[in-house]
Amino acid sequence: MELDPALPVLNQTVLTSGPGPFVLLGVPGLQALHAWLSVPVCLLYMAALAGNALLLGLVATDKTLQAPMYQLLGLLAAADLVLATSTVPKALAVLWGLSGEISFAACLAQLFVTHVTFIAESSVLLAMAIDRYVAICQPLRYGALLTQRVVGTVAVAAVTRGACVMAPPVALLQRLPYCGQRELPHTYCEHMGVARLACGDTRPNVWYGLATTLLSPALDLGLIAASYALILRAVCRLPSHGARCKALGTCGAHASVITLFYTPALFSFLAHRFGRHTVPSHIHILLANLYVVVPPALNPVVYGVRTQQIAQRLRYLLRLWWARAVRDVGPERASRGSE
Numbered sequence: 001m002e003l004d005p006a007l008p009v010l011n012q013t014v015l016t017s018g019p020g021p022f023v024l025l026g027v028p029g030l031q032a033l034h035a036w037l038s039v040p041v042c043l044l045y046m047a048a049l050a051g052n053a054l055l056l057g058l059v060a061t062d063k064t065l066q067a068p069m070y071q072l073l074g075l076l077a078a079a080d081l082v083l084a085t086s087t088v089p090k091a092l093a094v095l096w097g098l099s100g101e102i103s104f105a106a107c108l109a110q111l112f113v114t115h116v117t118f119i120a121e122s123s124v125l126l127a128m129a130i131d132r133y134v135a136i137c138q139p140l141r142y143g144a145l146l147t148q149r150v151v152g153t154v155a156v157a158a159v160t161r162g163a164c165v166m167a168p169p170v171a172l173l174q175r176l177p178y179c180g181q182r183e184l185p186h187t188y189c190e191h192m193g194v195a196r197l198a199c200g201d202t203r204p205n206v207w208y209g210l211a212t213t214l215l216s217p218a219l220d221l222g223l224i225a226a227s228y229a230l231i232l233r234a235v236c237r238l239p240s241h242g243a244r245c246k247a248l249g250t251c252g253a254h255a256s257v258i259t260l261f262y263t264p265a266l267f268s269f270l271a272h273r274f275g276r277h278t279v280p281s282h283i284h285i286l287l288a289n290l291y292v293v294v295p296p297a298l299n300p301v302v303y304g305v306r307t308q309q310i311a312q313r314l315r316y317l318l319r320l321w322w323a324r325a326v327r328d329v330g331p332e333r334a335s336r337g338s339e
Helices: 009-017 031-061 068-085 088-095 104-137 139-145 148-175 191-195 203-215 217-236 241-274 281-306 308-338
Strands: 022-024
Touching: 031 068, 031 088, 031 281, 031 308, 068 088, 068 104, 068 148, 068 281, 068 308, 088 281, 104 139, 104 148, 104 191, 104 217, 104 241, 148 191, 148 203, 191 203, 203 217, 203 241, 217 241, 241 281, 281 308
Parallel strands: none
Antiparallel strands: none
16 A cells, blocks of 8 residues: 555554554553552352352252253353453453563454353353343243244344444544553453544544444333333233232343343443543542452342242252262261271
8 A cells, every 4th residue: 555645754653553552551540549449359259150150060960950941041151251261361460560562453452252142241241131021021922932943043133133243343443643642541442442542533433432332232221121011011011929929020021120220331431431530530440440340240049049040059069069079078078097
């Protein structure tokens, strides 16, 4: 590609070589507390890895957990693992002072995977709300409407939707000129955070980012609210108080997960675009870290406690593990006593 001699030398350099590596600064104003902030982030990440891996393993291997409801839960666990793993390791490296640099290509890849996974997880939560609606309001048609093939279609559609939504903003970021500003006040790459490092017109990124927020998670949240309104109307018509409590109990875990997932995420998205001068930057960065690690860490706990079948399988596995441990320790103690 030939360069226009009329272009400034700086712009020619940017067009030929592209932006250099960015430097992630962590949480602005709280650099002295980075080591302390890393402790809960690390513990929550370890809990997210262990809990979601266990939940995913249960759903994948246990024949009693093959209903669409549990398979959707497995999709949620997989999305949680990807969401946390795409952001937290780099965030911990920044908080520990190990490595704050990230290349432009790696930065774009990270924000693409993070946002695609977030949109996919939002789609799975919407599918789970529809699953609860069909189970409560159309119980006779549940087996015909929700099958394993439908769950597979939901998985493919969720990822495809996220990729289609996030491809344009990544292309817009690649086309922007970057004129030397390399410091990103964050623990991982985020769409608008990267766009603000550019020296060109970022209005398309701002408006497209707002449109994706309104047309993906906000739209999903509205549809989930509509499905729950229909569920509540159907539950109120049930003649038995016990039946009403049982029906609402099946939705309790899902409602808790929705609250954990959407509240910090939407607040972070909107604060990034409209609250730059009212919300302190360190509050925004802390919330951005919360929404990628807290829901993945707590979702398995919520479903493990509130879902009877999963709780029963976990108790069974724990009893089996304890019995094997006691059985293995017994002969070892006997052999030591004989010595």
